[in-house]
Amino acid sequence: GAVVSQHPSRVICKSGTSVKIECRSLDFQATTMFWYRQFPKQSLMLMATSNEGSKATYEQGVEKDKFLINHASLTLSTLTVTSAHPEDSSFYICSARGSGQGSYGYTFGSGTRLTVV
Amino acid sequence: GENVGLHLPTLSVQEGDNSIINCAYSNSASDYFIWYKQESGKGPQFIIDIRSNMDKRQGQRVTVLLNKTVKHLSLQIAATQPGDSAVYFCAENPATGFQKLVFGTGTRLLVSP
Numbered sequence: 001g002a003v004v005s006q007h008p009s010r011v012i013c014k015s016g017t018s019v020k021i022e023c024r025s026l027d028f029q030a031t032t033m034f035w036y037r038q039f040p041k042q043s044l045m046l047m048a049t050s051n052e053g054s055k056a057t058y059e060q061g062v063e064k065d066k067f068l069i070n071h072a073s074l075t076l077s078t079l080t081v082t083s084a085h086p087e088d089s090s091f092y093i094c095s096a097r098g099s100g101q102g103s104y105g106y107t108f109g110s111g112t113r114l115t116v117v
Numbered sequence: 118g119e120n121v122g123l124h125l126p127t128l129s130v131q132e133g134d135n136s137i138i139n140c141a142y143s144n145s146a147s148d149y150f151i152w153y154k155q156e157s158g159k160g161p162q163f164i165i166d167i168r169s170n171m172d173k174r175q176g177q178r179v180t181v182l183l184n185k186t187v188k189h190l191s192l193q194i195a196a197t198q199p200g201d202s203a204v205y206f207c208a209e210n211p212a213t214g215f216q217k218l219v220f221g222t223g224t225r226l227l228v229s230p
Contacts, residue, residue, distance in 0.1 A: 006160070034217060041125050043206060044161070044220040093160050097216060106151070106218060108160035 002028050004096050006109030013084055013116055021079045021112045023094030028107075029074035030096035035067070038091040038111075050077055074098070084116040125204060127225040136194040136228075140207030140221045145188060149210040151218065152181055152192045154203045161206060164192070194226075202228045 003026040013019050023033060032051050036044040048064075050056035050071035058064045066088075068080040077096075081088055094109040130136050142150065148169040153161035167174045167181045167190075174181050180193040190207050204225050208218040 032216060036220075043223050046217055046219065049217050091158075095218070106163070108153075108162075110160045111158070113158065 002096075002098075002105060002107040004030075004094065004107045004109040006094055006112055008112060009110060010113045011115070013114070015085055015116055016083055018080055018082045019084055019114060021081075021092055021094075021114075023077045023079070023096065023109050025075045025096045025098060025107070028096075028098045030077070030098040031074065032097045033071055033077040034095040034097075034106075035069060035077075035079050036093045036095065038093060040091075044093060047079075081114065084114070086116045089114055089116045125223050125225045127227060129227045129229065130197050132197060132199060132228055132230050134197050136192075136197045136201070136226060138192045138194075138205050138224045138226065140190040140192075140224075142188050142190060142207065142209045142221065143219070144209060144211045145185070146212045147209040148212045150181070150183060150190055151208045152179075152190075153206045153208060153220075154201075155206060155223075156203045164205075197226075197228050199228045199230055202226055 005024045007022045034049050035047045037047050038044045046059050047062045048056040048058045048069050050069050052071050052074050056069040071077040091111050091113050093111045095106050151166040152164040154164050155161045165176045165179050165181050167183050178195045182191045204223045206223045207221040
């Protein structure tokens with residue numbers, strides 16, 4: 001089946017630094033990737049949608065200059081949290097859709113726990 | 118707005134019971150719905166999906182029911198097992214053209230042996 005690898009699974013960074021999270025589709029070409037954020041005991045909140053080779057579309061209220069998304073290839077998307085602050089601490093999850101998955105296939109990564117200290 | 122920060126409701130059942138988890142979705146134009154299971158510290162795991170032209174779909178031990186009139190979705194789990202303990206989310210595709218999924222607030226299922 002379709003597999004999405006997300007790395008790192010956990011990261012701790014100092015306030016003011018930047019952190020990059022990678023999301024890779026291992027056995028299919030991900031034409032569209034989605035990035036979600038999830039706070040404890042809450043649901044997944046969509047941050048942005050990216051299509052390969054295009055600029056990401058951000059959801060209302062999500063700062064595009066703070067959460068930089070790159071989807072330069074059909075197998076890799078990255079989310080960079082710039083100038084991270086403690087309130088950015090959260091669980092970040094990517095999801096990918098692509099060719100070979102049928103009309104409605106969404107595959108999720110295993111998530112990245114970001115802690116900003 | 119979407120995904121208001123509410124505390125997760127909890128459904129507690131005994132092993133072997135049938136579980137019913139409910140979800141109210143927001144967009145009457147949504148044409149595709151998915152149920153996901155999420156264990157602690159992991160990404161969502163696909164359970165079952167249904168398109169808006171259907172009312173019911175069955176999988177292995179799971180059934181999804183869709184009532185478009187009242188914008189309600191339910192997940193029925195037969196013979197619930199301790200391994201079913203997790204948080205369950207419904208997700209809808211609002212048919213906006215971007216193919217994104219919008220998640221509901223979720224329900225925590227606790228199965229006691």
